[in-house]
Amino acid sequence: MSLAVYIVVMAGVTYLIRMIPFTFFRKKIKSRFFRSFLYYIPYAVLSAMTIPAIFYTTHNMWTAAAGTAVALLLAFLEMPLIVVALAASGAAFLLSLFM
Amino acid sequence: MKSKFLRGMSHGIPICLGYLSVSFGLGILAVNKAGLSVFQASVISALNLTSAGQKAGIDVIAAGGAIIEMILLQLTINIRYSLMALSLSQKLDKCFTTPHRLLASYGITDEIFAVCSAQKAPLTPAYMYGMIFISAAGWIIGTALGAAAGELLPASVSMAMEIVLYGMFIAIVIPPAKKQHGVLFVAVIAAALSVMFRYALPVVSEGFAIIISAIAASMLAALIFPVKDVEEGAAT
Numbered sequence: 001m002s003l004a005v006y007i008v009v010m011a012g013v014t015y016l017i018r019m020i021p022f023t024f025f026r027k028k029i030k031s032r033f034f035r036s037f038l039y040y041i042p043y044a045v046l047s048a049m050t051i052p053a054i055f056y057t058t059h060n061m062w063t064a065a066a067g068t069a070v071a072l073l074l075a076f077l078e079m080p081l082i083v084v085a086l087a088a089s090g091a092a093f094l095l096s097l098f099m
Numbered sequence: 100m101k102s103k104f105l106r107g108m109s110h111g112i113p114i115c116l117g118y119l120s121v122s123f124g125l126g127i128l129a130v131n132k133a134g135l136s137v138f139q140a141s142v143i144s145a146l147n148l149t150s151a152g153q154k155a156g157i158d159v160i161a162a163g164g165a166i167i168e169m170i171l172l173q174l175t176i177n178i179r180y181s182l183m184a185l186s187l188s189q190k191l192d193k194c195f196t197t198p199h200r201l202l203a204s205y206g207i208t209d210e211i212f213a214v215c216s217a218q219k220a221p222l223t224p225a226y227m228y229g230m231i232f233i234s235a236a237g238w239i240i241g242t243a244l245g246a247a248a249g250e251l252l253p254a255s256v257s258m259a260m261e262i263v264l265y266g267m268f269i270a271i272v273i274p275p276a277k278k279q280h281g282v283l284f285v286a287v288i289a290a291a292l293s294v295m296f297r298y299a300l301p302v303v304s305e306g307f308a309i310i311i312s313a314i315a316a317s318m319l320a321a322l323i324f325p326v327k328d329v330e331e332g333a334a335t
Binding site: 096 | 143169180182200209212261269275277281289293294298309322325
């Protein structure tokens with residue numbers, strides 16, 4: 001199988017998955033249950049993606065835990081996204097220097 | 100128009116930084132495992148803009164797998180984007196016409212979705228283009244650098260960089276979770292289910308585990324904490 005076929009199929013499937021609901025879904029959803037469901041989906045997806053995966057990011061449970069703790073604290077204080085994200089990384093990096 | 104594009108770009112800076120480090124690893128993988136060139140690896144990143152799907156796709160290429168396997172894998176891993184696209188479709192500005200939708204749907208990734216759904220105002224094409232532009236640039240450049248140079252960054256730096264995206268996710272979930280019981284509930288249940296899949300049911304792939312955890316938690320939250328009209332207007 002030629003490489004180009006693989007790449008085209010892979011990209012085509014991925015694009016259609018994103019494009020079809022985004023382009024063809026125009027109605028405002030009436031059902032309160034379904035609207036509530038869609039309201040919660042982003043938070044649920046992010047939470048499920050972050051935990052437990054975040055503890056495996058730095059290949060060291062302790063530095064990852066330090067980064068997570070810093071992120072949780074700064075997020076609780078409602079700091080901007082970039083501050084929380086880079087501080088988490090910075091904390092994990094600093095701790096890794098001592099390990 | 101221009102200021103919205105710039106605003107989208109500035110909101111995409113953390114995404115860009117995270118993508119640079121993650122795609123760096125994908126670049127290395129594409130060269131080492133599948134024997135691709137720097138150009139081929141970069142084309143894959145430019146066309147797909149997804150981490151888990153690309154990794155699985157490169158594995159199939161490396162193994163010389165069947166096309167049907169490629170299709171099923173991409174469907175399974177990336178079907179979550181359909182949910183995200185559906186959710187975002189509910190908060191698009193009126194100026195989001197069909198051509199804009201066809202273009203912008205290219206850039207619905209976990210991270211872009213996350214930042215977009217956290218916006219209070221309806222989404223405009225310019226805002227999404229700005230964010231997609233800087234994020235895709237980070238993704239493609241990171242892949243090319245990874246493929247070309249193997250390891251440019253010291254390991255300690257690139258490892259610490261991996262946590263950037265997750266730090267951003269936390270920053271998106273925690274502030275509303277402080278104020279709304281439903282958000283706190285859905286975040287805790289989804290995390291608990293995800294942990295359960297990881298340790299008790301490792302046969303379930305990561306992509307499926309995320310889909311099942313998120314859908315189950317959101318359905319429970321929608322039943323127990325249906326959103327009021329005010330919240331619907333602000334966030335759906």
